[in-house]
Amino acid sequence: MKQLRVTLAQLNPTLGDFEGNLKKAIEALKIAEERGSDLLIFPELFLPGYPPEDLMLRLSFLRENRRYLLELASHTKNCEVTVLVGFIDSDEDAYNAAAVLKNGEVLGVYRKMFLPNYGVFDERRYFKPGEELLVLKMDDVKIGVTICEDIWNPVEPSASLSLGEGVHLVANLSASPYHVGKPRLRKEYLSMKAYDFHTAIAYCNMVGGQDELVFDGGSIVVDASGEMISYGKIFEEEIITVDLDLDENLRVSLLDPRRRYIRPQNYPVKIVDVGGLRKKSSHFDPVVHPIPKREEEMFKALVTGVRDYVRKNGFEKVVIGLSGGMDSSLVAVIATEALGKENVKGVLMPSMYTSKSSLEDAQKLAENLGIETFVIPITDVFKSYLDALKEVFAGREPDITEENIQARIRGNYLMALSNKFGWLVLTTGNKSELATGYATLYGDMAGGFAVIKDVYKTDVYKIGRWYNEWKGKEIIPENVFVKPPSAELRPGQTDQEKLPPYEILDEILKLYIEEGLDPEEIALKGFDKKMVVEVTEMVRKNEYKRKQAAIGTKISTRAFGKDWRMPITNRFKEPL
Structure with missing residues (x-):
């Protein structure tokens, strides 16, 4: 029986932290060796981190990447396990690559063939595509090497590896960013891919946050029939070891002969003999972790995004303006879960328009979370602004100007605390507000990280409800859920004075932003x-605000950030 033991190092690298990433790799190598693994797979570009963006244009970065690859290779000298690790290969150009390490050497290199250049990806800006397949040989077992997008391509290089070269396993090093529903989509896709080509797949995905991207892990091993052998945890580091019965490949091919009629492309191939399979005295039982429900999945993504942005950028504590509303409440619970209550500070900044219930809701939330709070009123400062501007404003009625002054005073308070104590300001605006411009530039938009900028208002409520249920008690006060949302910048103000009901607004925005429908097509629904x-005009007119907004975690299929590149200067109006 052909049995291959594979270990997937589902780890969280830090971009540019070669020393830290090397330490993680060496620890995973030790574990894989102790478990008697034949093959150890790391995520895509694990050693330098992903995505490196314009660090790719620095020769010093490329040299360090090569130096640490050779350092990791040296640690394989007395190991029997074969290592596949992501790095940047460079000679006359740069390549997104995977190195084969064993016996203290680099035995081979695979260069990614299919480079994504859509959505958040810009790989053709930085890399040249590879042109050669790589197959590892262990006794009579063949393993094809691929990197991320290679396996998402409908046909190649999977067809050439499985049908042309007869590999038993396709190993995939991946850094696949998360969006809502992606874990389930990926799981179903890879199962069907394995079934179609009658080839087992071992897919090792990165986990953790990098600026606005989060990677969910959820590494997968499926056999040649498409059966799920192992599914890793999402948003957690994990070392997964699986025993694969590769005789299943032949059995599936005999029972389903469709693949005999597929003609793969004739790519050049390099075969690297890495030695024989290791003798095994034990068996690793497969573990298939469940995919969480939608709200839990989103919450874990947001927690990961905050935790890694704060920690990887050298901050310890964060500060949040607490209004007693739903948005700031959710941001506070996310920050507390990510960083611990001792590292989260809340600031209540009441004005003459702030209701008693809002103050009580904010204070109750803080008590329930156990976070420290400060109360810094803005009324006197606001009055001093009005007094300073009264001659210039003479003859004009109060309007949105006075409302924005209040928001900007609060933004100044938070930034002053940030400067004085080194706390990172977390902004609290949601995607519905950012899309329509229902936010104050240099006011409530002021800060270093926008936690829920890619979460629609209706989802803010859903995640908040889920959180209280998950905790088994009322952390976010019930009144926060039931009272009408309001910025409280003037008497009796509610969001719905300027915006449609969020249940309708969010559906229009999703159709326009994520699905790309024209206004006419949306109206037909x-x-x-x-x-x-x-609504679509509000989206168009407020691009200038979004371009100046803090970055935040992407959790949708199309977020305002890397995958939204609308011009600010734009007179095109959607016809209807």
Whole structure:
């Protein structure tokens, strides 16, 4: 029986921290060796971190990447396990690559063939595509090497590896960013891919946050019939070891002969003999972790994004303006889960328009979380602004100007605390507000990281509800869920004075932003035409605000950030 023991190092690297990433790799190597593994797979570009972006243009970065690859190779000298690790290969150009390490040497290199250049990806800006397949040989077992996008391509190089070269396993080093539903999509896709080509797949995905991207892990091993052998935890580091019965490949091919009629491309191939399979005296039982429900999945992504952005950028504590509303409440619970209550500071900044219930809700939330709070009123400062501007404003009625002054005073308070104590300001605006411009530039938009900038208002409520259920008690006060949302910048103000009900607004925004529908197509789905035009115009007119907003965790299929590149200067109006 052909049995291959594979270990997947689902780890969280830090971009540019070669020393830290090397330490993680060496620890994983020790574990894989102790477990008697034949093959150890790391994520895509694990040694330098992903995505390196314009660090790719620094020769010093490329040289360090090569130096640490050779250092890791030296640690394999007395090991029997074969290592596949992501790094940047460079000679006359740069390549997104995987190195084969064993016996203290680099035995081979595979260069990624299919480079994504859509959504958040810019790989063709930095890398040249590879042109050669790489197959590892262990006794009579063949393993094809691929990197991330290679396996998402519908046909190649999977067809050439499985049908042309007859590999038993396709190993995939991946850094696949998260969006809502991606874990389930990936799981179903790879199962079907393995079934279609009658080849087992071992897919090792990165975990952790890098600026606005988060990687969810969820590493996968499926056999040639498409059966899930192992599924890793999401948003957690994990070393996964699996025993694969590769006789299943032949059995599936005999029972389902469809693949005999597929003609793969004739790519050049390099075969690297890495020695024989190791003798095994034990068996690793497969573990398939469940995929969490939607709200839990989103929450874990947001917690990971905050934790890694704060920690990887050298901050310890964060500060949040607590209004007693739903958005700041959710940001506070996310920050507390990510960093611990001792590292989260809340600031209440009441004005003459702040309701008693809002103050009580904010204080109750802070007590429930156990976070320290400060109360710094803005009323006197606001009055001094009005007094200073009264001659210039003479003859004009109060309007949004006075509302924005209040928001900017609060932004100044938070930034002053940040400067004085080194706390990172977390902004609290959601995607519905950012899309429509219902936010104050240099006011409530002021800060270093926008935690829920890619979460629609309706989802903010859903995640908040889930959180209280998960905790088994009322952390976010019930009144926060039931009271009408309001910025409380003037008497009796509510969000719905300027925006449609969020249940309708969010559906229009999703169709326009994520699905790319035109206003006319959105209206045909039953939405009021006038409302659709007003909403899409708000999106167009407020691009200048979004360009100046803090970055935040991407959890949707299309977020305002890397995968939204609309011009600010733009007179095109969507026809209806």
